[in-house]
Amino acid sequence: xxxxxxxxxxxxxxxxxxxxxxxxxxxxxxxxxxxxxxxxxxxxxxxxxxxxxxxxxxxxxxxxxxxxxxxxxxxxxxxxxxxxxxxxxxxxxxxxxxxxxxxxxxxxxxxxxxxxxxxxxxxxxxxxxxxxxxxxxxxxxxxxxxxxxxxxxxxxxxxxxxxxxxxxxxxxxxxxxxxxxxxxxxxxxxxxxxxxxxxxxxxxxxxxxxxxxxxxxxxxxxxxxxxxxxxxxxxxxxxxxxxxxxxxxxxxxxxxxxxxxxxxxxxxxxxxxxxxxxxxxxxxxxxxxxxxxxxxxxxxxxxxxxxxxxxxxxxxxxxxxxxxxxxxxxxxxxxxxxxxxxxxxxxxxxxxxxxxxxxxxxxxxxxxxxxxxxxxxxxxxxxxxxxxxxxxxxxxxx
Numbered sequence: 001x002x003x004x005x006x007x008x009x010x011x012x013x014x015x016x017x018x019x020x021x022x023x024x025x026x027x028x029x030x031x032x033x034x035x036x037x038x039x040x041x042x043x044x045x046x047x048x049x050x051x052x053x054x055x056x057x058x059x060x061x062x063x064x065x066x067x068x069x070x071x072x073x074x075x076x077x078x079x080x081x082x083x084x085x086x087x088x089x090x091x092x093x094x095x096x097x098x099x100x101x102x103x104x105x106x107x108x109x110x111x112x113x114x115x116x117x118x119x120x121x122x123x124x125x126x127x128x129x130x131x132x133x134x135x136x137x138x139x140x141x142x143x144x145x146x147x148x149x150x151x152x153x154x155x156x157x158x159x160x161x162x163x164x165x166x167x168x169x170x171x172x173x174x175x176x177x178x179x180x181x182x183x184x185x186x187x188x189x190x191x192x193x194x195x196x197x198x199x200x201x202x203x204x205x206x207x208x209x210x211x212x213x214x215x216x217x218x219x220x221x222x223x224x225x226x227x228x229x230x231x232x233x234x235x236x237x238x239x240x241x242x243x244x245x246x247x248x249x250x251x252x253x254x255x256x257x258x259x260x261x262x263x264x265x266x267x268x269x270x271x272x273x274x275x276x277x278x279x280x281x282x283x284x285x286x287x288x289x290x291x292x293x294x295x296x297x298x299x300x301x302x303x304x305x306x307x308x309x310x311x312x313x314x315x316x317x318x319x320x321x322x323x324x325x326x327x328x329x330x331x332x333x334x335x336x337x338x339x340x341x342x343x344x345x346x347x348x349x350x351x352x353x354x355x356x357x358x359x360x361x362x363x364x365x366x367x368x369x370x371x372x373x374x375x376x377x378x379x380x381x382x383x384x385x386x387x388x389x390x391x392x393x394x395x396x397x398x
Contacts, residue, residue: 028109029243034207035226035255041114044259044302048266050115055102055261056143056151057254058136059095061124063235064088066096066242068104068111069120076122077142079135087122093238095122097246098154100233101254102261111233111243114258114302117265121148133157136193137168140179144172149264149272152257153181153199154250156191156216169196173316176272178264180257182249184216194253195220198318200260200276202253203295204228211286211294215249222318223283224295225252259302266306273316278308280317 036042054074061082064073076087090096099113099120106112123139125131136153143151151172172179181194183203194201194216201220204212204227211217212227230251234244256279263275270278282304283297291297315321 029231030106030109030112032231033112035230036112038207038209038226039255039259039300040303044114044262044306045116047303047306048115048262049117050103050258050261050265051117052268053115053118053149053261053264054121054147055115055118055257056121056123056139056146056148057095057099057102058123058139058143058151058153059098059155060092061085061087061090061095062099062120062122063090063096063233063237064122066100066233066235068107068113068233069096069099070105072103072105072116072118073099073120073122076124076146078124079139080125080131082124085124087124090124090235091237093234093244094154094250095124096235096238097232097244098152098250098254101230101246101251102152102258104233111231114255115261115265118258118261121146131155133159133162133165133192137162137165140165140168140172140193144175144177148177150178150180150257150260152254153179153193154248154253156182156184156194158184158186158191161192161196165193166196169193169198173198173272173319178257178260178272178275180253180260182253183218183221185214185248185250186216187214188216190216190218190220197320198316200256200279200318201296202249202256202300204249204252205286205295205299209286209299212247212249212252214247215252215294217294219293221291221293221296223256223279223297223300224286225255225300227252230255256300259300259305262302263305271312274310274312277313277317278305278310281310282308 061078062073063069073088078085078087100111102113103116103118103120104111104113105116121143123143125135140151169179178200179198180200180202183194183201184191190201193199200222203215203217203221203224205224206212206228211224215227227249228247230246231243232246234242236242260275260279263278264270279300280297282301283299284301285298286295
């Protein structure tokens, strides 16, 4: 499993002598969040701020004491070395960064999230070795059973999806949950769990509105969102400034999760399948019309999703249509006459549904066997840039 993106500490110190750092030092953290203006988030927040919606963050934990998250983090749960905790501490920083993108309150010029009215439900593991595919599956079920209406998964596995994980996704969908996941940062096929049908797989874009080159892409891609230079919250134990700059589809996934929360807040009775449909139908195309492998249906549009006037959908737009029932042809009179004790016309064939393969999209559909136990591999080398004031101490890379 990998979730670590390129992270840089952001320090706002006045005694800097170079023109660009001086300009940055004069800005608040919120003013450095370029994605807020790029996505017209302020107009969206005039309609909804996420109140009443619980967003689960399956990650490294969330620092509930961060000034921009105080009062917004619910007691959650933990796995691995976090087992027995409530998920409200974060020694790595990644989970807090994702929670900040989703829900930071923007107090006193601090970080502002997409949906600052939501409550964050942390599902934590402080050790990457403990976050296996089956643990993620268990995390999804736990979050769905504890009130989450949106689940964000800014993590990914290069190994095949497992039946347990697929069943957990389906379980959450049946519980009316919107699931969002990062496609990954390796520039190859979409990782699990983003490649599971029913999950909103999110790739990245840059400041100039182009696809982020390091995104994992493929036919599983559903939406895209800003993924380069995203400023957000960080535990002060990781960066003394309390803020960091993140590159990666992890950030893009968190942005889309925040937008989904806005829609659920404005339309509290709207089923998850219609929320997903609104996000898809309102997205702004970057490439050819319709869905493409690089950016899916396009860049998420918060205002468009909130104002979409769409009829209810009969089924989840990211799930395949149900298979039509199959029947055997009626028996011939001669055959019936030979065996009058067998009603062949009413006998239905047994259909076995086998889960366990994965669809890896690289232009062709390739089915690979499931890999149930494999050590998670790093998604990318972590390049930690020093804070603007000088050198900094990087966190342990995951």
